[in-house]
Amino acid sequence: MSLEAFISYLSLEKNYSHHTVTAYAKDISVFVEFCELNYQLSSIDDVPYVFIRNWIIVLVSDGLSNRSVNRKIASLKAYYKFLQKIGRIEVHPLVKHKALKTSKKIEIPFSFEEVEKALNAVNFNTDFEGVRDKLIIGLLYATGIRRIELVNLKVKDLDLKGKTIKVLGKRNKERIVPLAPFVCPWVAFYLDSREALPVINDKESLFLLKTGVKVYESLVYRIINRYFSKVSSKQKNSPHILRHTFATHLLNEGADLNSVKELLGHSSLASTQVYTHNSIAELKKVHLAAHPRNKK
Structure with missing residues (x-):
């Protein structure tokens, strides 16, 4: 239910594009599956940071780039900030999280x-x-x-x-x-x-x-x-x-x-x-x- 409310919030209040909302929902759903499989949790509303850290380790081990991992964690962070906003949680688990280091990407324009x-x-x-x-x-x-x-x-x-x-x-x-x-x-x-x-x-x-x-x-x-x-x-x-x-x-x-x-x-x-x-x-x-x- 919280995830559905979050998706509505992104679409209706934040006016995010359909593509962005879909990406956020997919990232969070993958983390839900991880918690169900490894910790028998059906809800991620109240999880310790160690669960998220272990998910990061799995993502990196699977060959995902630091940039892609950071994007997934940004989706989670937005979700937990939303839960704070509606009073579902007091402190979200990513409050002290530091993003993985990424190399600066320089895109070369056409001449x-x-x-x-x-x-x-x-x-x-x-x-x-x-x-x-x-x-x-x-x-x-x-x-x-x-x-x-x-x-x-x-x-x-x-x-x-x-x-x-x-x-x-x-x-x-x-x-x-x-x-x-x-x-x-x-x-x-x-x-x-x-x-x-x-x-x-x-x-x-x-x-x-x-x-x-x-x-x-x-x-x-x-x-x-x-x-x-x-x-x-x-x-x-x-x-x-x-x-x-x-x-x-x-x-x-x-x-x-x-x-x-x-x-x-x-x-x-x-x-x-x-x-x-x-x-x-x-x-x-x-x-x-x-x-x-x-x-x-």
Whole structure:
């Protein structure tokens, strides 16, 4: 019952996405199974920290990365904080827990040349799917929006006259993002192709399958991976890397960090600062090439 209440709390009060809520529920369910199997407990509401520590040992022994273990423990921590909030427990068992050490993950963005090749050199089909795929890549690079934000775009969110798009971000926060001029004709062309579909079952959603229903997240991932694999040797070709690329390219061209923060829909500047690593690397190259003392 507590777990059901927690899931409702995440969905209704915290406004977490379905994907996030599902991940939290899965992590907690796995811990419940562990306690049932090893300690004959059907409820985890009141467990000592040693049970959680033993679960961590099992997870690490099974080859799970420290980052993945930390994510599972974060789910548990959120659950116990919720139990505190509703007065079910006084002190949660993870109050003194320290996260496992993880190496800092630096994601390498696509170069400008790679993006240009993906948008111009790659042969897109002239049918509906080819037009749609090119716009998906172009819109992700032009706006830096998240994959789920792109999937949830509505036709009414577009303002081609004002060259803006309304985006529904995390926790149902709306923001207006400018549309780069290069992508506007592609939007118009896609809308014509969309209108010509034999059947449109989902009239509100912007991006559709050729069957007339809304696209889904894994399809967007496959589209980015398919086209960028043709022009990039990177192991990871994903929508998130394209978002990372958007932010890095803006910063490299002198954009203000606060402005990039607003465009990305980040709630804090700390989230945006992870994108400055590659910008600083670019600045170092410019400094090395331009400073007169470096030329001696």
